Amino acid sequence: MPHSMSRRTVLFAGFAVPLLSACARMPFGPRHPQLLVQVSAPFAMPAIAIPDFSASPRFPITDFGADQNDQRKTSDAIAAAIMAASAAGSGIVVVPPGTWPTAKIHLKSNVNLHLAKGATLLFSEKPADYLPAVLSSWEGLECYNYSPLVYAFECDNVAITGEGRLKAKLDVWREWYQRPQPHMEALVALYKLAAIEAPVSERQMTAGAANLRPQFIQFNRCRHVLVEDISIEDSPFWVLHPLLSRDVVIRRVKISAHGHNNDGVDPEMTQNVLIEDCVFDQGDDAISVKSGRDRDAWRLGVPSKNIVMRNCRIKNGHQLIAIGSELSAGVENVLVDNCHFDASGSATASTITNLLYVKTNERRGGYVRNIYMSDVIATRIAGGVLCVETDVLYQWKNLVPTYERRLTPIEGLHVRNIAVGEAAFVCRVKAEREMPVKTVKLENIAVRAVRETPIMTENVVGFVNAN
Template sequence: MKTSVVLILFLCCCCQISLAQPTSVKLENIKVDAPFEMPEITIPNFANLPNYDIRNYGAIAGDKEKITHAIETAIEKATQQGGTVVIPTGEWLTKKIHLKSNVNLHISEGATLLFSADPKDYLPAVFSTWEGLECYNYSPLIYAFGIKNIAITGKGTIKAQMDVWRKWFPRPQAHMESIKNLYNWAQDGVPVENRNMVNDTSNLRPQFVQFNRCENILIEDIKIRNSPFWTVHLYLSKNIVVRNIDVYAHGHNNDGIDPEMSQNILIENCVFDQGDDAVAIKSGRNPEGWRLQTPSKNIVIRNCTMKDGHQLLAIGSELSGGIENILVENCEAGVGAKLMHLLFIKTNERMGGYVKNVYFKNIKAHDLRDGILGIDTDVLYQWRTLVPTRIKKTTPIQNVYLENIVTTNGKFISKINGNPSEPVKNILLKNVQLENASEDKNQHKFVEGFQIQ
């Protein structure tokens, strides 16, 4: 018995010593100008730290098992005091990658990190989400949970193979029943560890990159090609810079970047070519957002280009934790983009939460399928008939400012469908131009304080 106690104490002490090891990762603070109080953003700097080339740990091109093992080993080495895991030039086929603190995953120029098409390579299930509801699901292809000082950098490419995920795009009855169960479990307060969505019929596709409950994050320069689901999911995380990335993902639900219940974020100089929204800001669905009580806020998006997709910026529809202090500036939707809206705020009678202090300025676009600004408080998608409304919570929406917007073709400048019991308040359009409108330029229901200058 004494021997066992001594051994346990020894192991505990070793763990404490290991956890207490100093890291050499330097932190730098980024100042960002915004029309609201914007904290400095802390991100890691991996300059002058060791490199861990996966070839030195047994990676052989074409051998998925050895490559996966080599990446895991290199991450274990790098996390100890900080360092960069290098994916060298060439194509490297891998299973899931789980990052650890103080690690920079660097995709070298000319390198492609190609992710397996086999869903079994993303098991066991991890703590993740599906459309604003927490659950255990297939691991995101690149996943980080509860860590800090992390980066994905380099001028190479990360790419998803879509053979199986594409087959999961449709929403057959079995899939709908599964998400119905998930919704009801969340409503009933079922613990997340009991919400396992991996089975033969749910087919909930994983995110490509997910930072879950992390802080001090840099994503820089990489190209992303294809995605099973949302492309970059920033969940319950803070202090994030995403810059100079190039995203092409034209599958179902292929948003470019989804900040959800995350704070202090800069997204700049990025190119989006999407099957869905370029950036979609969210904050949990119904009871999840109410339970976690963490708004998405202090988010700046600037100098980005949208080549194709639905919205330049979508807010919602999952916004039950609230969304505030958002700035989008100096962005452009190029010829042929044919977006639905430039800014679309969407919610419904079940969401609650709030939206306030949204600034949208210096934006150029060409052809819009709908209009510049859309606000709709009755967007329910499949949930309208899938489950009944249990609790009604409307969403206050106020303080939305658009300035210096120039668009060539579209249906309208603004279309606002407010809630009669919670009108949309304080909307200002200043120098917002639509050259060719096919409908009335401003179409409003239940709006208070709308101004045009």
Template sequence: MTKIAQAFFVVVFLLFVSCKETIHPVKISKVEVEAPFKMPAIEIPDFSYCKQFLITDFGAIKGNKKRNSKAIDDAINEANKIGGGIVIIPEGEWITKSIHLKSNVNLHLNKGAVLLFSEAPEDYLPAVHSTWEGMECYNYSPLIYAYQCKNIAITGEGKLKAKMDIWKTWFPRPKPHMNSLKRLYNLASYNKPIEERQMVNDTAHFRPQFIQFNRSQNILLEGVSIENSPFWTIHPYLSKDVVIRNLNVYAHGHNNDGVDPEMSENVLIENCIFDQGDDAIAIKSGRNQDAWRLNTPSKNIVMRNCTMKNGHQLVAIGSELSGGIENVFVDNCNVVDGAKMYHLVFIKTNERRGGYVKNIFVENIKAGKIANGVLGIETDVLYQWRDLVPTIERKLTPISDVHLKNVSATETEYLSKIFGQAELPIENVFLKNVSVDNILKEKHIHENVVNFMEN
């Protein structure tokens, strides 16, 4: 090759590299999922060829919360600015305030990296557009927050950890907290603007979610461990195309669900380990008038090949389900012997919720001793709300087409407890090869059920 030719190729290569910085580098890959219903391919981002941004290049120093927070934020901004990039958290412990993701950004934790989130509530201000138990409001920022983002990811072999020193003192629900709940309930019930629902004050103590993907699309959460959470751990909210895989989640505080898909669609949760103080997976779709206004069901949600070490239910549906829930498939999951669990499947609602539940499929589940039963469906679950606030508008929840197949447990009080309402019975519940070695009370406890079949 002549020197002129060599020079030409060098120039072309340099131009290619230069152009690569300005071209949108995030690719989209599609995940095909088999389910008993029509499940569209899930689109997730692929950052394989994206530029990396090491937070120490932006001034991060171990033990320095202020500098680490700024470095992570600056790296995210740079990755977003060029159309896509990977923000690298290197080995070691890095204390930080809240992290706000932007489109086309992958937050990646190297092996041995720990992102340690401050316990100081002021580190999660200003308040952001979020939710509390199915009602929209302005509250403390989730520890990791994505709002109206596209093509985002959290990946790696590192750990996300929440310091709980202060948050755990907020677990109780004293009178001032309950008064704030009443205030938010009334603001939401009468469709007051979200901007009026400012819930950060000295006594409300509405704890933030750990990770919230809010109104976002094309999301990948893969590989990391998560330890502790002030509130719900992973919360896809009004989001679409979400893959959550190969996680190890441990959170044993109050309301520490593992994953809460809410008014979200096309969600895959696979190959995860959950050790929860509340439900392993809790599928929701908003509360009462707020959800009726948003009118967005949760649908096309698949959970497979997961292990539960602890959790109130393997899968809970509700009680915030006012937008409707349909097309849920839980397959090939294992509840370890000795896990503290109430039900494998628990569907719960009340006279205020409306919405609907249909097309629920749970298959190939193995469990040890379960405190209550394999299946629970209850239509009068109000918890502390029963006497706290009145029913402003009564709407019942149609529940139908619930399928359990190849499910086993060693001991329960009952196999199924299903309480429908006389004016709206639960319809079409099918159990096939569902067995319990030792049933302590009645096998089936049913009221107002139409077309229950067991074989």
């Protein structure tokens, strides 16, 4: 019986079977001008193709009726400008100086949302402004949830640029940070739906007091993504979330967000990523590499890989980089290089725990391999340079049972040229006896003051301390 592949299916095919990459481009229409970004790494790192909008026409939102005193007019104007730019085949939607109140923004292929210097997009605090629900995910589980504040779905050649600012009003989201009992019950329900592989269309998470906060910016199943020069302030949830995307460059971005779960960038089931020259001032991890949770991720089968973070400054956050705990499709080929902590000017006291933190548990499966960190400087951290834990379940330990036990093989953690003023420890690796961590190398690690036992390892094969 003849059948046709949906656009979503074709895009997944591009991930799963490299030989079909040409087919994966078929749904995206005429080729948009692109630039290639070459990235040096200790693994085979492909060149990253990003969109080039230098010759594209401009579509100021004021030409479409944007009004600084009227959120609806501004929201409608932004949507109309995006539609016009997309219809033109390529375009730059320009937000001029001033504060522009808006509800959700949905991007389209071949569109660059450009915030001029002095421009602020001020996003509504009302959850109703982010309905109807869209296909998204929440902590690694697919669902239909409130739209991210800026959402791009199945877009090719999409960008957010300029020296302006995106700011979220937190009035309601701040209340949702508390995670009340109805919210936890909704999470349990979502977890169970995923465990029995209920269709994603049945996982509707905007009813009642589920209170699943949306991401600030999500690129969902996109290719050729550029985020450049913007500032982002405050966020309901994760700040920048490339999900099931390929070829992503995030550069010279400044993020200040100190709410609950306010990671800076969360590449999830995403490949070929460069994060460079950014400043992170976070309420959670600066970078958290993820690849989905449990059965959902096993079904999708798209690892996160080929991710480079370099030349970044971290004012605050929990970890410089975390791997997991949602890593069920696997994480490989990650490099953090030449990143430094500088707490000057941060709005809150330092909460830095670890530089490199790999976390998983008996439910995740997946794998972690080929993780590199080099040339990092920090002052005082609460944890250590490298920490690996394989029993991290947080509130889930008692909320839901282990439906299927799958351990996570971890192999190839390479850390060198690190200078820290004070830390609790240098390296702590706690693995399962039946699944030891393999090949851990520390080289030229200098910590002036260590408060606890410097190095502790449990169930590690191939540990090298070359200091």
